[in-house]
Amino acid sequence: MANQSNPVKKVPIHLQSSQNRILIKNGKIVNADKMVDSDVYIEDGVIKMVGCNLIIPGGTRVIDATSMLVMPGGIDPHTHLELEFMGAVSVDDFYQGTKAAIAGGTTMIIDFALPSKGESLLDAYHKWRTRATNKVCCDYALHIGVTSWSDEVKREMEELCKLHGVNSFKMFMAYKGVFMVNDSELYNSFETCKELGAIPMVHAENGDIVFENTKRLLKSGINGPDGHALSRPEEVEAEAVNRACTLSNQVGSPLYVVHVMSKAAAEVLAKHRAKQIKQNGNTKIYGETLAAAVGTHWDENKLTCWHDAAAHVLSPPLRADPDTPNFLLNMLASDKLQTTGSDNATFNKDQKSLGKGDFTKIPNGVNGVEDRMSVIWEKGVVSELFDPCRFVAITSTNAAKIFNIFPRKGCIDVGSDADIVVWNPKGKRIISAKTHHQAVDYNIFEGMECHGIPEYVLVGGRVCVDEGQLKVVQGHGKYVPTPTHSEFVYNNEKVSEIEVIDESKEIKALKLQISPPSSVT
Numbered sequence: 285m286a287n288q289s290n291p292v293k294k295v296p297i298h299l300q301s302s303q304n305r306i307l308i309k310n311g312k313i314v315n316a317d318k319m320v321d322s323d324v325y326i327e328d329g330v331i332k333m334v335g336c337n338l339i340i341p342g343g344t345r346v347i348d349a350t351s352m353l354v355m356p357g358g359i360d361p362h363t364h365l366e367l368e369f370m371g372a373v374s375v376d377d378f379y380q381g382t383k384a385a386i387a388g389g390t391t392m393i394i395d396f397a398l399p400s401k402g403e404s405l406l407d408a409y410h411k412w413r414t415r416a417t418n419k420v421c422c423d424y425a426l427h428i429g430v431t432s433w434s435d436e437v438k439r440e441m442e443e444l445c446k447l448h449g450v451n452s453f454k455m456f457m458a459y460k461g462v463f464m465v466n467d468s469e470l471y472n473s474f475e476t477c478k479e480l481g482a483i484p485m486v487h488a489e490n491g492d493i494v495f496e497n498t499k500r501l502l503k504s505g506i507n508g509p510d511g512h513a514l515s516r517p518e519e520v521e522a523e524a525v526n527r528a529c530t531l532s533n534q535v536g537s538p539l540y541v542v543h544v545m546s547k548a549a550a551e552v553l554a555k556h557r558a559k560q561i562k563q564n565g566n567t568k569i570y571g572e573t574l575a576a577a578v579g580t581h582w583d584e585n586k587l588t589c590w591h592d593a594a595a596h597v598l599s600p601p602l603r604a605d606p607d608t609p610n611f612l613l614n615m616l617a618s619d620k621l622q623t624t625g626s627d628n629a630t631f632n633k634d635q636k637s638l639g640k641g642d643f644t645k646i647p648n649g650v651n652g653v654e655d656r657m658s659v660i661w662e663k664g665v666v667s668e669l670f671d672p673c674r675f676v677a678i679t680s681t682n683a684a685k686i687f688n689i690f691p692r693k694g695c696i697d698v699g700s701d702a703d704i705v706v707w708n709p710k711g712k713r714i715i716s717a718k719t720h721h722q723a724v725d726y727n728i729f730e731g732m733e734c735h736g737i738p739e740y741v742l743v744g745g746r747v748c749v750d751e752g753q754l755k756v757v758q759g760h761g762k763y764v765p766t767p768t769h770s771e772f773v774y775n776n777e778k779v780s781e782i783e784v785i786d787e788s789k790e791i792k793a794l795k796l797q798i799s800p801p802s803s804v805t
């Protein structure tokens with residue numbers, strides 16, 4: 285402590301490390317609501333000034349963002365790092381998974397602490413905190429799984445909200461005998477979330493139908509990876525989405541449906557959202573889809589070898605309908621879906637081999653935490669289905685609003701954390717397991733050419749991608765409490781206003797910048 289004899293020594297500002305002070309110049313700032321040509325001045329990990337001709341102290345590092353977009357770092361609301369699941373532990377841990385996230389322009393993840401059978405919610409929460417602390421390279425928050433129901437579970441949900449910065453709980457309508465809860469338990473958990481000002485989340489598939497279909501398929505001798513999708517067709521997902529929306533409407537609670545993977549499910553969710561908007565002027569139902577669902581689909585012709593097929597096994601499954609990716613992208617463009625996650629749960633080839641001869645034993649999960657931003661940019665913005673503002677909304681801002689960390693996260697504004705990606709729309713890269721930063725030995729986007737890459741990524745004001753070079757620091761990330769009673773969810777604020785997407789001048793200007801690959805420098 286400073287006292288008369290040794291007053292606090294303040295390092296003169298011009299001698300403080302320039303790492304502390306950064307000016308991002310000549311870029312175009314893209315927030316969810318607008319784009320503007322402006323500079324950003326950062327000090328001590330926080331955005332201090334936004335504007336032109338800023339007066340800045342000496343020793344400030346200047347990043348030239350000419351012809352580049354300055355966007356909020358991605359927030360991935362759905363990851364499973366170091367998850368024990370189906371007899372394996374996902375290979376991307378909190379260090380390598382967050383390192384890969386940053387490499388792709390994501391600067392915060394929200395992971396799931398899932399209690400195993402008999403484990404309390406609080407024990408799961410503390411286990412995940414222990415795993416992540418001192419390993420994460422970027423900030424993180426936690427959703428907690430509710431895999432059974434009792435008065436004790438209810439009490440623990442309250443304690444997690446009031447004392448541990450949790451505001452979201454995931455209930456599984458599938459994985460019978462492992463995570464699955466029934467409708468009364470869903471009803472009670474939704475009601476408790478409403479009392480606490482928390483967000484109930486669901487994995488929406490009818491687990492009983494999956495269970496019975498699986499028995500029938502195995503008995504008929506269908507045991508390969510294709511049996512996985514056959515056991516849970518689109519209507520099995522759509523039925524559960526419908527049930528979850530009805531339950532939330534009856535309880536009067538919000539609802540966040542994770543990994544919407546099919547046209548049928550997306551349509552049901554959109555119908556319930558429209559009904560609430562018609563009745564109440566707004567809706568508290570939100571839908572998330574995945575980079576996997578918009579970046580690829582279940583292609584029998586491509587998935588010839590067992591490993592390729594098993595690598596693409598997740599739940600709900602990738603759909604065979606080749607129109608699914610575009611359909612879901614249009615749902616994102618028109619605000620019928622609000623967020624994009626990766627659902628990154630990566631299992632290597634030898635782990636996936638646990639399911640040889642019995643598809644129910646293939647550990648479910650795919651990669652995505654590194655490539656989510658590039659895949660959404662390529663499939664959404666480059667193909668002109670939505671503009672960069674909408675890209676920011678669905679990859680960062682909407683998740684920040686729903687999970688109540690906006691505007692600290694999810695926007696470029698004075699006072700916000702300096703989690704920033706400087707995006708080079710003219711850059712390009714080919715996605716491959718040979719070059720990705722993840723631990724897993726395959727990549728479901730293998731060979732995809734993406735236009736648009738992160739040139740710089742700032743994590744809490746630290747430059748962790750510097751002219752494309754990855755310079756992460758293990759343990760640099762912190763746990764971010766997510767407070768209850770998000771005003772966007774509980775005070776009926778709209779999460780995102782959708783203007784009709786027309787050929788705005790920004791799109792034209794951007795299109796000119798994203799020149800065809802031949803002339804890409």
Ligand SMILES: C[C@@H](CNC(N)=O)C(=O)O
Nearest residue numbers: 598599600627629648649
């Ligand atoms: C447990 C986790 C596994 N990943 C997946 N979607 O198959 C999930 O269901 O979200």
Ligand SMILES: [Zn+2]
Nearest residue numbers: 487542543599
């Ligand atoms: Zn799930």
Ligand SMILES: [Zn+2]
Nearest residue numbers: 589590591592
């Ligand atoms: Zn293969």
Ligand SMILES: [Zn+2]
Nearest residue numbers: 362363364627
């Ligand atoms: Zn998941």
